[in-house]
Amino acid sequence: MITVDNQQLSGLLEQMTLEEKIAQMLQLVASYFVGSEDDGQITGPMESLGITEETVNQAGSILGLGGAAKVIQVQQDHLKNDRLGIPMIFMADIVHGYKTIFPIPLAIGCSWDQELAEQSAAIAAKESAVSGLHVTFAPMVDLVRDPRWGRVMESTGEDPYLNSLFARAFVRGFQGEDLTNDVSRVAACVKHFAAYGAGEGGREYNTVDLSERQLREYYLPAYKAALDEGCELVMTSFNTVHGSPATGNRTLMRDLLRAELGFDGVLISDWGAVIELIAHGVAEDESAAAYLAVQAGVDIEMMTSCYVKHLPELVRSGKVEESLIDEAVLRILNLKNKLGLFDNPLRGADPEAERAIVFCDEHRSVSRELASQSCVLLKNTGVLPLQAEQRIALIGPFAQSKDILGSWSWMGAEEDIMTLDTAIQAKAKITSSNVLVAEGSGIDSITETQWKEALDVARQADVIVLAVGESSHMSGEGGSRADIRLPEAQLQLMDHLRTLDKPIVTVVFNGRPLDLQGIHDQADAVLEAWFPGSEGATAITDILYGEVNPSGRLSMSFPHAVGQVPVYYNHFNTGRPQKESEPDNRYSSKYLDIPNEPLFPFGYGLSYTEFKYGEIALSAEGITTDRPLQVTTTITNTGDTAGVEVVQLYIRDITGEVVRPMKELKAFSKVLLQPGESKEVSFTVTEEQLRYHHSDLSYTSDTGEFAVFVGANSRDVSERRFRLLK
Incomplete structure (x- = not known):
């Protein structure tokens, strides 16, 4: 597929009027477009946007229209009306399947199987692409510790390491290795940046208030994993981060996401998040909301019209530099170019192939x-x-x-x-x-x-x-x-x-x-x-x-x-931990009516057979930067049925510069064992795995004693000790 070069994209940008450029930054649902037969995918409040038909005709992207014939019709009608013939991008929330629906992501996380997760995303991409879509609003990689939150079903759970592995797997599955030429793939949009899963009380759209160290240690890793895998888009979250709503948070988006994490793709708001800056109390009107969002680097405004109504005047009055508009539009055009839309605006949309591929056996x-x-x-x-x-x-x-x-x-x-x-x-x-x-x-x-x-x-x-x-x-x-x-x-x-x-x-x-x-x-x-x-x-x-x-x-x-919530395995200790030897000690950190521990812990699951773990063997008593540690144990299927055991390795830093979790998942292995069969399972522990964010936010390790745990889940483990030497 032919793509244009940067010079050609810049030349196209120069031909655009200010209003045409800002229209590229607008995303609307299907019902706004001539040729659409339905409303499309509605994921937020439908409010009157008060925009002209001309603005609709110039809009840069469309949300939630699926079906090859529909997409082809709407794209062709759009191209007839767009002065410069710039194609639209078709996006949707394809979270766990298009027509073939896979388990919800939280369930996929319970498979602990990255290959199957990647395969599910590849199938979702294939069905989406042949049905005319170009971008999926997935994966959601928000770390979640509160099951009261409804969107926990979109996450892969409470652990930053496991979430990071699945984030990478989903991005690989959606995007493949050559997004430009492989029209069976779609661009992935990681969401929601950042810390959306930490809303107070588990309430949707609610306040998030956490320290910079918590953000970096637990919530950022999965986003970073998706970015490192080449995710093309990022979606802003509805919540506040350090007191500022994410969609208008310049420090979060420009300093952290773009400058530090190196993201140079398209940043899109969630549904209505720009205008919601008013309700948050940081913008007095739509013009102020548009100003904050564009200053933060939000390229596409989803389903509100603050940009198209107010950015032209903000630019002409000198309050917003036109260069901010240009950089946003250039990112949008670059994404369209990566998708090959300038060469083939219909990309993979194919009604005949759609009938054969979608929901196939x-x-x-x-x-x-x-x-x-x-x-x-x-x-x-x-x-x-x-x-x-x-x-x-x-x-x-x-x-x-x-x-x-x-x-x-x-x-x-x-x-x-x-x-x-x-x-x-x-x-x-x-x-x-x-x-x-x-x-x-x-x-x-x-x-x-x-x-x-x-x-x-x-x-x-x-x-x-x-x-x-x-x-x-x-x-x-x-x-x-x-x-x-x-x-x-x-x-x-x-x-x-x-x-x-x-x-x-x-x-x-x-x-x-x-x-x-x-x-x-x-x-x-x-x-x-x-x-x-x-x-x-x-x-x-x-x-x-x-x-x-x-x-x-x-x-x-x-x-x-x-009443336990949030309850999660990688919690901190307290100065007065409950001791097994003193269960009735009132003056310890405990509940009077229920245990401290969850009913079923992270990593837990039974089988129709039984597995026996041997002793943990360490290759040495100490580890250095240049000399990793081998941790080995033997697993035996003692039952009469073949089964798969998920062997899990956790580490605890016994004494840190700041308080460290009681356990942290660092590795795991899925092992198939026939009845009576034994297998040796070995893990490599490196110094890099022992690093964490210190009080000054430096990411280093500390010398001293560590515990390594191996077992069937985060609770049922055996323990050995080793030391980090330098």
């Missing part, structure tokens, strides 16, 4: 595999796996529900979804009379008729499979919840079923870690399914019947109760 197979690796077995007293000859009572609001895609599954269609009852019947190869189904309750309501019918069905069964959870609208953007238990109606259903004293297998569908009190303590087995995507029901059934041995491990802790 090959893509669905990968969705099924990733879903099966993302499910986490939280409890099993021996009732799983199920046997084909068993009579199953499948009960609950998700027994026949197609609401299993989760938020941000814009193009996913319920008519393509297999329900859990159908999948179980197909898997077990038994008649419908041996799979008895009752709803039992709704998501948040229950009637006497419902639970009595459920009891009648359950009495006829050998095993009850209880399918419960949140609706997809209970998480995602705007889905913050103060009470993260299952709705009371579903807890009542469990209480009724428990009176029968029959084995209960609970399958939980949700977009966040939940308080599982009333479920985990009453069920004989609990399978965390998340929102598993297009092939979720089949993948879950593969696990229930033992055709797939569960290998998912939590990428985010599950609390005992919401």
Whole structure:
């Protein structure tokens, strides 16, 4: 594909009027454009923008229109109206799949499988690109420690190291190695810069107040990983950072993102974030909001019109230098050039190929595999796996529900979804009379008729499979919840079923870690399914019947109760830590009514087999800059089923210049073991892995003692000590 050079782009810029340049900095949804048949993807408030048809015709990009024929029509109509023939960029939130929907990102994080994550992003890109899209607003790499926040479902969890690995994998999958010539790829936009996941109280769009050291140590690594992988765009966050809203935060965007981290791509606001500078209280009107955002380096304003209405006058009055407009527009033009749009404005849009590629069997197979690796077995007293000859009572609001895609599954269609009852019947190869189904309750309501019918069905069964959870609208953007238990109606259903004293297998569908009190303590087995995507029901059934041995491990802790939140494994110690030897010591850092530790810790997950860990062996007692440390252990499958263990290595800096976490994930290895098989697993620990941000923000390591932990999760580990020497 032919691209133009920088001189040609500069020449194009010189031909543009000031208004045409500023129009390139405007992004609108599909309903504004002639030829669009629908509103497109709406992800924020629809307010009247008060802009002219001429401005719409000159707009630089469009949000949320999918479908090759639609995109081709709108692009061609746009090119007829644009004086200089500058094509638009088509963007959308393709977060975990286009038409083939994969598990939500939080679930993908639980696979601990970067290759499958990259493959899922590549498939999402392929389906998006052939359907006419050029940019996806993904990956979201916000570190999250508060499950009350609805958008936790878009994150890969609470750990900066694991999040960084997935950030890189997603960017590689979306963009590939040659974005210009590979029209099956799309440009990636990392979001939300910065620290959006740290909102107070887990409330959407809320204030973030954290130290510079916290920002750099825990929240920046995953953004940096995406940038280092070549991510083409960055989206601003809605929240404040150090007291200033991100979208108007010059220090954050120009000094940190561009100057320090070296980002030279396109910076786009989130939906309406520019005009929201007024509500934040840092801009008195739209003109002031436009001024702050452009000074901060925001290139594209999404779905508000502060730029097009006010930047022309701000430039002509001398308050804003036109060079700021030029640098922003040049970045936008450069992105269009990288995408090959000047040579081929339609890029990969192809209605015929779209019909063959989108939601094809090959893509669905990968969705099924990733879903099966993302499910986490939280409890099993021996009732799983199920046997084909068993009579199953499948009960609950998700027994026949197609609401299993989760938020941000814009193009996913319920008519393509297999329900859990159908999948179980197909898997077990038994008649419908041996799979008895009752709803039992709704998501948040229950009637006497419902639970009595459920009891009648359950009495006829050998095993009850209880399918419960949140609706997809209970998480995602705007889905913050103060009470993260299952709705009371579903807890009542469990209480009724428990009176029968029959084995209960609970399958939980949700977009966040939940308080599982009333479920985990009453069920004989609990399978965390998340929102598993297009092939979720089949993948879950593969696990229930033992055709797939569960290998998912939590990428985010599950609390005992919401009062623990935020609860995360890599926390600091206190001056009065609770000691196992003094459980009743009131004057220690503890709760009187629940444990300090989460119900299920980071890295946790069960298997249908058992793994035994050998002693940890160290290659030396000390480590230097030039001499890394080898940490070795032997893992044995002591059960009678082949299984995958995720061997995890954590490190603690015993004494630091500032307080250091109790554990930090530094490496892991997924190991497949046959029954009775043993394998040696070895990790290399380097001095670089021991560095952290000191009080002066220098990024160095300290000599002294360290603990290395190896085990099945962040809680169940063995420990050895070594020293860093210099």
